[in-house]
Amino acid sequence: MGVSKTQLFTEAQNEVAAVAKVLGHPARVAILQYISRQEGCICNDIVDEIGLAQPTISQHLNEIKKLGLIKGNFEGKTICYCIDTERWQRLQELFKNFFGKINSHCC
C-alpha cells in the first residue's frame, strides 16, 4: 500500500523516523554539510556545488525546511539559508538518545 501505518507507533518512534527519513538522501546530507561549511549565509551555489537541477535542490531544501532545520532569510532577490542551530541540537540529542538506548543482551 505504500503508506506507513504511523498510528501503530509512538510519537517518539515516528519523530526519529521522520528526521531519519529527511537525512536518508545523500543530496540532503550534502546540502546540510555545504550550508554549514559556509562562513556566512549562502544562496544558490548549492545548485552548482551539487550536480542536481535547481527544482530538485529546491525540493530537497523544502524537505529540510519542513523539519525546521533551515532558516531562510531574504537578502535582495536571493534567499540566505542557514542551519537552525537550536533545532539541530535538539535533533542531535534525539538521535544520541535513540542510539544510546539500544543495547544487545544476547548472542
Next chain:
Amino acid sequence: MGVSKTQLFTEAQNEVAAVAKVLGHPARVAILQYISRQEGCICNDIVDEIGLAQPTISQHLNEIKKLGLIKGNFEGKTICYCIDTERWQRLQELFKNFFGKINSHCC
C-alpha cells in the same frame, strides 16, 4: 526519475544517507527498540508486538539486516534476533560525527 544519483555524492554522504534511510521508518525504529529491550534473543513476538503482518515485518527485518545491524541465529525452528553491538556502535559514531560537524555561522 525516482533514482538517487549516488555518484554525485561522497561515500561518507551516501553511507549516512543509507543508514538514515533504514532508520527512516517507524516500524524499523520500533523493531530495533524491541529487540534491544529483550533479555535474551527474541523470535517472532515482533509480529505480535507491532501490529504489522508477518511478511511486512520480515521485509523490515531484512532492511535492517542488510545494514548489518542484526545478527540472526537459528534456534530450532525459530530464528533468534539480536543487535550487532559492534556495528551499532560504529553507526552511532558515524552519526555523532555527522551531527557534530554541522554548525551555523550566520543568522
Next chain:
DNA sequence: TTATTTAATCGTAATATTGCAATATTAAAA
C-alpha cells in the same frame, strides 16, 4: 510420514520519492 509452526519469498496493489523541463513568482537592476 504427516502435521504443525516459524520465517522467508513471491506477486501485486497502493502510494511515495526522485528528478527535471517548463513555468511562475519575486525582487532588484537597467
Next chain:
DNA sequence: TTTTAATATTGCAATATTACGATTAAATAA
C-alpha cells in the same frame, strides 16, 4: 516599465517503498 536573476511551483515520468495475501521452505512434533 522592462529586463534580469534567483527561487518556487507545477506536471509528469521513472522508480522505490510499504503492506499484505498466498505460497514456500525448513525444522520440530506427533
